[in-house]
Amino acid sequence: MPRPAASPRRAPKRRQPGHLAFVFRPLRLRWYDGEVAAIEAKDIYKAFGQASVLEGVDLSVDAGQRLGLIGPAAAGKTVLLKLLAGLDRPDRGSVAVGDKDLASLSEAEIMPIRRRIGMAFQSYALFDFMTVGENVAFPLARAGELDDDTIRARASERLRQVGLAGSEDKMPSELSGGMKKRVGIARATVTEPEILIYDEPTAGLDPVTSAKIYELLAGIQAETGGAVIAVSSDVEPLIEFSDTVAMLYDGRVAYHGAADEIYDAEQALVRQFVRGDLEGPL
Numbered sequence: 001m002p003r004p005a006a007s008p009r010r011a012p013k014r015r016q017p018g019h020l021a022f023v024f025r026p027l028r029l030r031w032y033d034g035e036v037a038a039i040e041a042k043d044i045y046k047a048f049g050q051a052s053v054l055e056g057v058d059l060s061v062d063a064g065q066r067l068g069l070i071g072p073a074a075a076g077k078t079v080l081l082k083l084l085a086g087l088d089r090p091d092r093g094s095v096a097v098g099d100k101d102l103a104s105l106s107e108a109e110i111m112p113i114r115r116r117i118g119m120a121f122q123s124y125a126l127f128d129f130m131t132v133g134e135n136v137a138f139p140l141a142r143a144g145e146l147d148d149d150t151i152r153a154r155a156s157e158r159l160r161q162v163g164l165a166g167s168e169d170k171m172p173s174e175l176s177g178g179m180k181k182r183v184g185i186a187r188a189t190v191t192e193p194e195i196l197i198y199d200e201p202t203a204g205l206d207p208v209t210s211a212k213i214y215e216l217l218a219g220i221q222a223e224t225g226g227a228v229i230a231v232s233s234d235v236e237p238l239i240e241f242s243d244t245v246a247m248l249y250d251g252r253v254a255y256h257g258a259a260d261e262i263y264d265a266e267q268a269l270v271r272q273f274v275r276g277d278l279e280g281p282l
């Protein structure tokens, strides 16, 4: 079965690996017969009670591609990410991961697919009763494939990569917002999932820390070769990071195109949103 096509299709950008790239191990694909999955949402609808949030969303990202998702507050970005990650189900429409349509699968059948997807949540979602080390180790421990020493070593290595070496025994409550973000990223990526979903990975961070986070995300992606979907209200650095950018507006994808072309998008509302203009249809 052919992989779902991304629209629009574009050759991946050639990027110089950041200085963090050397710390990552080489490409290793375990889950998918040597091929990493693309992810595609087709005609997605989602409402909460009377409040309709998504009304016919089409969106896809190819393996090895970085998709930036933007849109006004409460546009439904987080809701869409959770649907893509298989954490919630749409009212209508389908989400395909590789050649698997999540809608046709039971909860038990979705579990192994969910493990191929790493998600770092906007609200951290760290377990506050676990140490930082245990939080990062959790996805590996749950997978049950490695012994405890290996799991601890992998978690510590990931913590070092996100700049938090030696914080294994801290509790999440002892950390700043930026540190919690980085723990969330470490936990989301520790199993080297082939699809990485980041919800507001740089919210509340200063521009330098934010730039370091994007460099980290790029390094991790270089390692896994997977697809990345990132949501951010820091529109400029997200566009810089992304291959394609989609804008969610009024329940639908108002724009999906090459990242470097979005500032000249045809739709005035898209141009206004990414440029932060006061004048315009928004």
Ligand SMILES: Nc1ncnc2c1ncn2[C@@H]1O[C@H](COP(=O)(O)OP(=O)(O)O)[C@@H](O)[C@H]1O
Binding pocket: 048, 053, 071, 072, 073, 074, 075, 076, 077, 078, 079, 080
């Ligand atoms: N579980 C839920 N129950 C009810 N309403 C929800 C739920 N999750 C999200 N919403 C509503 O859906 C809309 C979109 O939310 P969200 O996806 O978080 O927006 P954002 O684009 O800022 O991430 C908001 O109005 C929010 O209140």
Ligand SMILES: [Mg+2]
Binding pocket: 077, 078, 079, 122, 199
């Ligand atoms: Mg959100």
